Amino acid sequence: MSNVIEIAKLAKEASISALQLSTKIKNDALYKIANALNLGKDEIISANNLDLDNANLLLEKGEITQSAYNRLKIDENKLRDMIQGVRDIATLEDPVNKIIWEKDIAQGINLKKVSCPIGVIGVIFEARPDVISQISALAIKSSNAMILKGGSEAEQTNTAIFKIITSALSEINEFPKNMINLIFSREDVKIMLDADKYIDLIIPRGSNSLVSFIKSNTKIPVLGHADGICHIYVDEFADIDKAIPVIIDAKCQYPSACNSVETVLVHKNIKEKFLPSLIKSLKENSVVINSDEEIKQEYSNDINAIVSDWHKEYGEKILSLKIVDNINDAISHINKFGSGHTDCILTENDLNSEKFMMFVDSSGVYKNISTRFADGFRYGFGAEVGISTNKTHARGPVGLEGLTIYKYKLFGNGDIVNDFTTGLKQFYK
């Protein structure tokens, strides 16, 4: 049996044992991990230095970007945030064993819908070692077993953090072994994708092509997000004074985030009043504008008159700009080219915002607010596994609740269906 299958099998067993974990034991485990990470700071930073040495070579060869290098690097600040993140998850409400609803379905027959963990979750994430403690903490709090595969560039750091976490957990007798597992290679991922007997959900964090590859190669449900192609539509009834800061925030506050804006659509009736100041602000913030020849001629030579690839997530300070004839065209453009992530209307007209928020088929539909708010922390979930553009199970920022499902508990006293089909007994209406 391959090592990964063995890991998956043991994780499945752990997930069953974990069903009895009390909130107190789980929180104790989280505080223990936080303390252990704090004590293991030097170890983590040494391991990280090994990864950074390798990454430096890749950076020189141009094989990774500076921002990838920055994500890989762990310093005192990042470590402090990581540790605080684990403690924060301890303070969140336990998402399992909650009675979602209950009712008597007939005399003496009580039905309860009760939240429970999903079971075993495989998470494939980028070379960001701070993710490993966050995902592990979410797994523990939601009583799920996890199999983690981090980016290979972070192998030393991941291993160091993983060892600290599992060693802390091993000190708690009531805590099942094999709850948190780490795998390393692409080959391991392939085996994991075949282990639908043991693994209940795969969460890939990464590029569109990674998510698509995974969906094509597994029978296991996949909770992923494709691109983050977010739009802001400036309605003819927009308040210009609000619109400019929102667009600048959505584009510039953190351009590589998936919730930053890629395309601004402007209603033709407002363009003369609005475009000169928008273009001026964008230039002041070093944003490159892609639009068409007509806009370039009319408003600014600085605009690139190129046919925008509306499907493209720039991830940097580049913005596509388009004039639309009406709100319907804006909605159609977004539903056609968007990724169902987060899209915003800027307007003072309630009918238009209602229409936009009804017909735009995205996980987040916003009115007069920056798309950068699409985030589990900002929504008050305390933590997030990622942002889902799925239309089943969990959509938008996914917190602890997205790591749960439910079971139905039915309590009777020797009841049989035959008494109901013969009419002897009746279900309540």
Place this chain on the structure above:
Amino acid sequence: MSNVIEIAKLAKEASISALQLSTKIKNDALYKIANALNLGKDEIISANNLDLDNANLLLEKGEITQSAYNRLKIDENKLRDMIQGVRDIATLEDPVNKIIWEKDIAQGINLKKVSCPIGVIGVIFEARPDVISQISALAIKSSNAMILKGGSEAEQTNTAIFKIITSALSEINEFPKNMINLIFSREDVKIMLDADKYIDLIIPRGSNSLVSFIKSNTKIPVLGHADGICHIYVDEFADIDKAIPVIIDAKCQYPSACNSVETVLVHKNIKEKFLPSLIKSLKENSVVINSDEEIKQEYSNDINAIVSDWHKEYGEKILSLKIVDNINDAISHINKFGSGHTDCILTENDLNSEKFMMFVDSSGVYKNISTRFADGFRYGFGAEVGISTNKTHARGPVGLEGLTIYKYKLFGNGDIVNDFTTGLKQFYK
């Protein structure tokens, strides 16, 4: 472009238009369909006779079973139930546009989590023409577009019912075209499974191998149920007078249903008191018992001493019988061989029932009640799409709620994230 891709594309457009459907229009549509089905009775029965003629030939050649033939056949009673089923769905609560929760995440920023339809759902179902009106009605009530593929043996009947439904819908101006679609061939299904750009969910109703094939051949999320291998565990603290009727009901009330019991596990401490009467009752109800040589020697020559295939769903009056040493062995057996459908403990001991209901990893965990209660109607959902053994999105009997997802609506007044990262503003705790 293939016809199926064109259908899927138009269904996607229809699903967007459907976002504005009011409850009233949807209910009007359902009543109109019910009336049209009533007026079209003769048409449906004539079409069904054509299918039955073909089915008769297959039956003679032994290519379909008598129960498949019975499922195909539509008589006055079945038609009346079909029509009533559509009317019943009109009376259910509208599952979309419900505010699941809302909160202010910061001064002046309001977040609403609102239920909405999934979009386009592909349903692949067996040769049971009564399903087409039920699924169509659920689609309409939940504002989802549907692409239906029924069993080929029911092609004439399905076509007749489909024409009546779409013709009724076409009389309602506000109702989008192309909401309900019918496809026919296996080739069409293959194309549908590739249309992840347009289709958001596939629901296969059928055999384990069909569901597995579909999961292996699509990137689209699949909501299916595998086998229904249900267990009853007779604890050492069971009340024998309750236990026998529950087991007989669970096995005999409708043996081909997925929620009927396949395996009874009996605690060793109760076997002497319990087995003679259980075996007697099972024999009286013509149930074939598979167990081992020891049980056969001790209790009855009528028992088949064969090694049971614990993974097998008999679907008829056959029952596997096993003695277990304790409740832990019962739980392990169920988690190993069960299908996560519905499993029951018979006991008067609350600690044991709590343990069983916690550790058995199934969509339904029952205490002292027949497994045959696992059903959307009996749970009070008014209707069901099927029973899911998935551990994501929807589990157990799936009613209208399982055909919905949600979007987040965020309302601001020009708010930007930068004000929060600089500390100028704070999120509420």
